[in-house]
Amino acid sequence: MLAPAGLVTALVLGFGFVMGGDGDPAGAQKTRDSPLAAGSASEVASGEPVDSEGRSTLAKLTGPRVVIKAKPRPKFRIYKPYSFTVASFNVLGHSHTIAGGNHARFADSSTRMGWTLSGLAAASVDVVGLQEVQPQNLGSLQARGGGTWSVWPGNALGRWGMANSIAWRKDTFEMLRGETMDIPYFGGQPRMQPYILLRHLKTGQKLWVASFHNPANHGATAANTRYRRIATGREIALANTLARSGWPVFFTGDFNDRAEVFCPVTAGTDLKAANGGSTGAACSPPDRMPVDWIFGSETISFTSYAAIEGGVIGRASDHPLVVADVRVPREKQRIIYKKKQR
Numbered sequence: 001m002l003a004p005a006g007l008v009t010a011l012v013l014g015f016g017f018v019m020g021g022d023g024d025p026a027g028a029q030k031t032r033d034s035p036l037a038a039g040s041a042s043e044v045a046s047g048e049p050v051d052s053e054g055r056s057t058l059a060k061l062t063g064p065r066v067v068i069k070a071k072p073r074p075k076f077r078i079y080k081p082y083s084f085t086v087a088s089f090n091v092l093g094h095s096h097t098i099a100g101g102n103h104a105r106f107a108d109s110s111t112r113m114g115w116t117l118s119g120l121a122a123a124s125v126d127v128v129g130l131q132e133v134q135p136q137n138l139g140s141l142q143a144r145g146g147g148t149w150s151v152w153p154g155n156a157l158g159r160w161g162m163a164n165s166i167a168w169r170k171d172t173f174e175m176l177r178g179e180t181m182d183i184p185y186f187g188g189q190p191r192m193q194p195y196i197l198l199r200h201l202k203t204g205q206k207l208w209v210a211s212f213h214n215p216a217n218h219g220a221t222a223a224n225t226r227y228r229r230i231a232t233g234r235e236i237a238l239a240n241t242l243a244r245s246g247w248p249v250f251f252t253g254d255f256n257d258r259a260e261v262f263c264p265v266t267a268g269t270d271l272k273a274a275n276g277g278s279t280g281a282a283c284s285p286p287d288r289m290p291v292d293w294i295f296g297s298e299t300i301s302f303t304s305y306a307a308i309e310g311g312v313i314g315r316a317s318d319h320p321l322v323v324a325d326v327r328v329p330r331e332k333q334r335i336i337y338k339k340k341q342r
Helices: 002-019 025-033 041-046 057-062 109-122 135-145 154-162 224-243 259-268 311-316
Strands: 076-079 082-090 127-131 149-152 165-169 173-184 190-200 206-213 249-254 271-273 292-297 301-308 321-328 331-334
Touching: 082 109, 082 206, 082 249, 082 292, 109 135, 109 311, 127 206, 127 249, 135 149, 135 154, 135 165, 149 154, 149 173, 154 173, 154 190, 165 173, 165 190, 165 206, 173 224, 190 224, 206 224, 224 249, 224 259, 259 271, 259 292, 292 301, 292 321
Parallel strands: 082 127, 206 249
Antiparallel strands: 076 331, 082 321, 127 165, 149 165, 173 190, 190 206, 249 292, 271 292, 301 321
8 A cells, every 4th residue: 555655656746846846957947048937136126027138128128218298287367257337428529519519508518527427426337438529528527537537548649539538437447558440430531449458456357448439420421321331340340359359348339320230240249239139140139229339248248228318417418328237257368478588
């Protein structure tokens, strides 16, 4: 019985010797012939396989290492929402109410400007587009309201530049840029129309405001219809240019048109009327349409609208004071850093 047991033991030991193992000749031979199979001291130390000359085979497989710098994430400036009141008012120029003027029944321009300022204060107006401003009207405005209101262009561009001016409350806005564009006025004569970039002092948000006065038809000037169409086309082009800045755009003015200005403006721009109506190609004008308008960008909200005609306003001008309350939403603008020149 002992012989078979010894035979089995011998067979097991012999089989193990042939397969190789720790410290056996077969295992030693395999390690010498195949360094990658068993590794080396360098491989164990670094964790990377090496060839017979000790060079990393991983480097051969991956090639040179390249460091790629990640682009910095864009940063944004966040502006809080705010509300304000915008208006448009044809102040009725001084020459219209002097003796022999076509509105001589009205009081003098100085008295009327006092009423105008009272009306603006009563409506809590923060920025207003003015039309028919003459030197006497402007002088009264500055004398009576200079502590509260700033005006542009005012006297800056001469008599014809002041005719359409924009006024804003000094404690609410500041002007960053003042520009003009020309439209054909009576008989096609060019007339400057102002537009400005304002900054809201409390939030830092910006907005564009323009004041326009397109030519009316009076007797022999019926041909001005053609010039109003040209003027409206230029105003539409300006609205689209200003919109690319990313800031809201507001158009105020005596456009001397109703549906004829509402439809092309709301179809050709992203502007909407403060008194309602459609936007886009299918035109549906609002029910009430004075020739005095306020338009604003689609991004803002008009929360109220009024065309004030009675009281001091009715004595100050033959036009209503058109007023709208505005809500400007939170604004997120990307900060773009300029590269430093070497």
